[in-house]
Amino acid sequence: MLASTLAASMLGYYATGQIYMLRNHSLLFAVGILGLALAIFFIPATPQNLPKRRVLLWTLGGLVGSVVRPSIRMRMLYGDADLVFMAAGMSVALFASFSVGTMMSSRSQVIYAIGSASMALSAIGWICLASLFYPSAAAISMNLVYGLAVACLYVVVHTHKVLEKAVRGEELDPVVHALRFFGDMGDLFFTLLDLFQNDRRSRERSEDDQGRPRHANRGGRRRYAPAAGTSFEFNRC
16 A cells, blocks of 8 residues: 555656646645545544545645655756655665564564664754754754654654554554555655755865865955856855
């Protein structure tokens, strides 16, 4: 069911690009996503309601694809299309590896790993919170890595919950579990995309600083030394 929800989100992404009436309604779609998620959780998980809740899940996936399209398109237009595909592949690989690792591990190992990771991430979280008051390139990178670690931890926790219910013989709710895993995939994708984009921008700034020495200019401005017949100006803050 997770695969069909991802397919629905890609269909929503494509349909928004082809149908003009679906554009510029991100806020309305976001409200719809919230309402659909609440409906999925509050409609009783009975066999009679399974087709209805499945349709709600697919509709939610399509709306998510429509909402995230402007953000992804903007990154692709700015020359980061390769990063989008790289983040998509890496998110699938990380999700699969952590899910399979959780299924292959014993219950005590998973609980110990979750507890240890939660304590470590809590300590690092305070450091990331303090870094908001002293922003720097290193602090931004640390916050992105922290977000990636939290997203991976959620994959482990949600997979462990499904396994625990199956071991106890409880009835599983495939729609809710697919919705949670869909959210985990989205967290992994956008965190990896931000991480890759931040790394590329840092390397580009470093290459500019090394390859184009700055010279003082009149009027409170700085000008890059011409390189390959080009010059750039920007106001000094």
